[in-house]
Amino acid sequence: MFAERRTTEPPMRGVNLAMALDAQTALLPYALGVFAISLPIFVWVGSFADDALWMAATLVIFAINWGAFYAAVSWLRGEGSQDLKRRARVQLLGGLLWAVSVAQISAFAHAAGPVRETLLLLATAAAVMCIFFSATSLSALLVTAPIAAAGPLIALFSVPESRHAGVMAWGAIALTLALTLVLNRMIRRQHALAEVHEQLIEERLAVLDAAERTARSKSDIVATLSHEIRNGLTGVTHVLAAAAGKGGRAAPSREQLNAALDAAQDLIAVLNATLDSETAESGRLAVETLPFEPVKLLRDVVLLERPHALLKGLELAIHVDPLLESRTHGAVLADAMRTRQIMANLLGNAIKYTVRGRIEVRIERRGDLVAIEVADTGPGLTAEELDYAFEPFRRVERTGAGINGAGLGLSLARQLARLMGGALDARSAVGVGSCFTLTLPFDETQPSLLDASEEAAPAADAPGTPRSLRILIAEDDALNAAMLRAILEQLGHQVVHAQNGQRAADLARIAEFDLLMLDGHMPILDGPGATAAVRAMDGRNRDIPIIAVIDGDADEARACTEAGADLVLRKPVAVAGVARAVADASTLPRLTLSGRAAA
Incomplete structure (x- = not known):
């Protein structure tokens, strides 16, 4: 709590100063009125004084102070008083003017003869008014009060005959000062409560705004999903x-x-x-920041999308910066799966909206970033349409008529890029085409994964390497199991199905497999538990590659990998995703017991 108060103290101090100055500004017209009413009384009493010339000089000084104070009040009501520091100085100088005027009146009263004590008591009353009207600002009060009170008190105590009146004046000033300090404390407390009230109103408005956005988002979801x-x-x-x-x-x-x-x-x-x-x-989307090879990933995505481009008669080309291909160090630090998702979306959009021409994919280094560009010869967008295209559930009707989609791809891609410490920007021209640029962090100190990825492909095709794998899948949902089995068999693999994690662990003890694919959530024994059981057993299957097939939750993926899974495949699965995951798993070297323990 104390740390919280210290954090919010500077803005609160500024707000309290502004409120104090506003309160003091509101009191200034009343101060002018009080001094204007007091002037005839002072003139009448001063007319009995011995020195008429000094009396005239006092009236001139009083009039000058009153005029300067009136000018200050007028300035404080204008637009030029927005600077708090200048405003505080002006109001402090206004208080000092009256405090000095009280001191001058006290000096005049000290030599006023028979009306000396009366004039000094009037000066004491003027000092009390100065102290009262400075009560809203603590700094002004602490500066003005001693100067205003010093004149009449010094004059009264300097002569023995007026010491009794001096004691009464001292009591009146002390009581006024104590009450004004209490009043100042109450005002500052009230200002703090007002500021808290304003903050609560702002927070409530922010919550209402978030609720309205959520309601609009949900209505957009319902409308989009119902239509699609x-x-x-x-x-x-x-x-x-x-x-x-x-x-x-x-x-x-x-x-x-x-x-x-x-x-x-x-x-x-x-x-x-x-x-x-x-x-x-909702802020629950998580990404994993790990080094990966961007060139290989980009070529894989282009390879998967090229048949769709050829089907429409489009040319799909990829250009790689020579510095990236020949480097010995460096890798992109981001989430490889999410990067693949962004690139698949950008390439899919380019193919979807381009009627004729070509699509170019370029990757290059830009300082400590890697930039991936997807340029097409599509219809192009205006600046307003481009901004509109990045809004969720929004589609440009001019170019998107008759094309399926939820209007979420670009919005989600930009959010994913920002979560990974990168950015997704675009430029476009109507009738020319569009270019979308994804930038991601590049770490020069990371070891290059280029050579390892290039050597893995020949190793997979080396003589003696079996193309057909014996795969054990564990899936409790019959439809998901049938779909995964059909995909694997379509890829030419032999499949054994277990309905839960315990059954999969039992099968792994008595039979040899080349690969395990385990669902994350299963009865009896879930995916992480089954993975840990396989890693703890003896035999050849201990070091078998394991793919965790999950629903997409980051915590679930982390639990599976910490239990010993090598790769994560998110549902719903597709042929391309399963083929890629199986290919990646088949290139993993079988670790020895000590090697896996060290890992």
Whole structure:
């Protein structure tokens, strides 16, 4: 609590000063009125004094002070009084003017003859008023009060006959000073409460704004999902009904099956983007910062997207900076999976929106960053449309008519880039095309992964290396298990299925496998538990590569890797993702017992 107060003290002090000055400014007109009413009384009493010339000089000084004070009040009401320090100095000088005026009146009263004591008591009353009107500002009070009180008190105590009046004047000034200090404390406390009240109002407005944004986001999600899912599932349902022979329909053609497959994949992409966007919006989207080889990753993404480009008659080229290809040190520090997701989105958009021409992918060093550019010859966007395209659930109607999508890809890609310490920028021209640039941190001190990645590919194709793997999958969901099994068998692998982690661990004890793919959440024994059980057993399967197949939660991925999983594959799985994960796992060297223990 004390640390919190120290943190907020400087802004509170500035706010308290502003409030104190505002309160003092509000009192200044009353001070002018009080001194104006007091002037006739002083003139009447002063007319009985012996020295008329000094009396006239006192009135002139009083008038000058009153005029200067009036000018200060007028200035404080104008726009030029926004500077708090200058404003505080002006108000302090105004108080000092009246304090010096009281001292001058005391000097005049000291030699006023028969009305000396009366004039000094009037000067004491003037000092009390100066102290009262300085009560709102502690600094002004501590400076003005001693100067205003010194004149009448010194004059009263300097003559023995007026010591009794001096004691009364001292008591009045002391009581006034004590009350004004209490009043000042109450005012400062009130100012602090007002500031806390303002902060609570601002926090409440911020919470309301966040709630409104969440409500708008959820309504956008419902609208997007209802449209995309309804349209996609309707087409898939018709094709499946035809395949099942319902309603006497003919069997669907290959073209219809491909259309249904595209619709299903679009639905998965929409759902993934929506879930990731909501996770990012709530601040729960996590990324892993690890070194990886950007050139290999980019070539893999281009290789996967090239068939789609060729299908539309587009040329897809990649240009790599020679400094990146020939380097001996350095790697990108970011999340490889999220980087692949961003690049797949940018390349997919370029292919989707480009009707004819070419798409170029360029990667180069820019200081301590790596820049990846995706340039296309698509329709291009105006500056307003480009800003609009990066907003969630927003699509540019001019270019996106008839193209499926949730309008989340660019927004999510930019959020992911910022989470990884990079940025995603774009420039575009209507009728020319667009260029999207992803920049990520590059660490020169990291060992280069380029040679290792290039040597891994020939090793995989070396003579004697089996292309067909014996894979054990553990998945409790029958549909997910069937889909994963179909993908693996389509890739030419032999698959053994276990329904939970305990069954998978038991099978790993009695049979040899080349690869394990374990679901994160399973009954009896979950993925991390099954991974730890396999790593703890004796035999050849102890060092087998393990792929954790999870739902996408960062904590779940961390638990699996800490238990001993080598790779993480997030659901929903696709053929390309499974093939890439299996290929990466098959290139992992089998660690010895000591080697894994050291790892």
